[in-house]
Amino acid sequence: MIKGRYDDENLKWIPVLILAVYLLPFMIKGATFSYKYYLYVLNIAGIYMILTVGLDLLSGFTGLMSLGHAAFLAIGAYTSAILVDQAGLPFELSLIITPIIVGLFGFVIGFPALRIEGMYLGLTTMGFGFIVKRLIIAFRDWTGGSAGLQVSKATLFGFTVSNDWNNYFMIYTFAIIAIIVARRIVKSKLGRAFMAIRDSEQAAQASGINIAKYKMLSFFISGMFAGFAGVLFAHTSNFISTDHFDILLSIYFIVMVLVGGVGSIYGAVLGTLFIVLMENMFIPLFKDSLTQYVHLEAGDFQVFIFGLIMLLFIIFQPLGLYGMWLKMRIYWKLFPFNPRKRFT
């Protein structure tokens, strides 16, 4: 008998998890007085989650490295800001049009990717990031140049999404949709084609997969996810400037995917949560207790710990957080037997 699409998985806990996501702000509000800050951090994580899920489709599943995903986020944010504030389109329409435009930019960078491989591609996308950043400054009539751009608040069906509390529900609704869509893509013909290309281009081609088409599609889809994240980013932070969309941000995205576990959608989500929470909550706490003994500069220590965690993860835990979780689960399932033989 042919297995169904999700037969291997236990889907019962997914509605529980979604419910938990929606109840979380109420719990935080009851627990702490400074709940707004926590919501703000969670909102950033939610936006990045949408992007990293898309990046995982590109890098984790199709095996095409991108060191320029911050550029897609930037294009999405600026496009939406221009469409809504200057062209006067409604926000709901921008939510549909902008991802498509960013996806087309994905085509633009996907086109050289057909010939370029491996780290050459990583560097090409990095160059794409620099080029986009500079071009945004160059078109200063629309984008406000390096001074940045004020963006209006999001209005969904007549309801203005005005503060972090409302943003949370909007962002996480879209994040959940994005994760479900990404899961569907991975389990479909498209996802299997992506994985075949990642594992061996020659074998994929020999099996009748049109490599050019699927690589371009991978860039298009990944660009769409990033564009979607860009729209939400622009209209929830209300101010965008090119300084934010740095090469370091692109690297952060890759790290999120890597820490979570390359090639798993849940891994990307976990990794994003881990990195964003760590950067905004745990390291400041840790730093405060450390600055009593040594004098430290503000940003440097944060970046240092970040780099260290990344290096340790790559060396000791290449499968990432999701891989860790899978390992633990197998240990649990096989409890009396020695599971060590199953990992090499």
Added chain:
Amino acid sequence: MSDLLTGLLQESLSGIALGCIYALIALGFTLIYKATEVVNFAQGEVMMVGAYVNFFFVTQFSGMAGGLNGWVFTAALLGSIIFAVLFGIILDYIINRPLKDEPVFSIIMATISLAIILRSLTAMIAGPISLVPVSPFGDNTIKAGGVVISVLDLAIIICAFILMALFFFFFNKTRWGIAMKATSADAEAAQLMGIPVKQVYRFVWVFAALVGVISGVLLAPRMALLDTSMAYLGLKAFPAAILGGFGSIPGAVVGGIILGIIETVSLGTLSFHFVWIKEINDIIVWIVLIAVLMIRPDGLFGIAKVKRV
């Protein structure tokens, strides 16, 4: 018209000097890539650390000698070189050994994280204040025709070419160089032939650190201020390495010089004649790179690898 020509010539000269810096960094990438197939994103950071260490030695020694003189700079250079050797060995232990058989993706990320660590560590140790580096050659310049070149630039150019020639000779003529070539072709077969692969890798990382530190020592006086943003030049050297084709030593130098000239010329004379170039002068390098890769995916001097299935 002759004004434009001298302008172009002048800028090409300083472009060559800048390009030689790129070429030295690119040489570092190339050496490591040639032997281990690892792309070292931290090469710019190695250069920055080298510049800082050299600055530290210069201030220490000039304090001991009671003033700046030629011996101080020579001693500082020697100190930096010793540091580079140790640094290369440490890098081999941290990056290369644990990640030998990991996919390229992981190794690139590991070197990026190393870059982040080195940059923030340097900033933490050296403090937030930019240093003012001293040039061993002062502000001396040489005039020839209508063109002026500083002694420092000349030293950079000569140094880059000497290093390139040395490495070219080393890789093609000496036993160790050929051992490195063999290792890059097939590490297991090389091991079976009696080549000490571990030591080959260590040598390569030491060489790369050496090249990085020397380029840092040379570049630091060329900049007005020394701070951690110097490491971003490493990112600019990537197009140079790629343009020449990764893994080709003359390619790295030619690519570096081409990019250096393009950058300086577009920033200088041309930007007076074409205003729009001013908007894109810091990304022109990347545009050239993408254009070249579209036509020749393996760089100008690279050899396309045929993959056996």
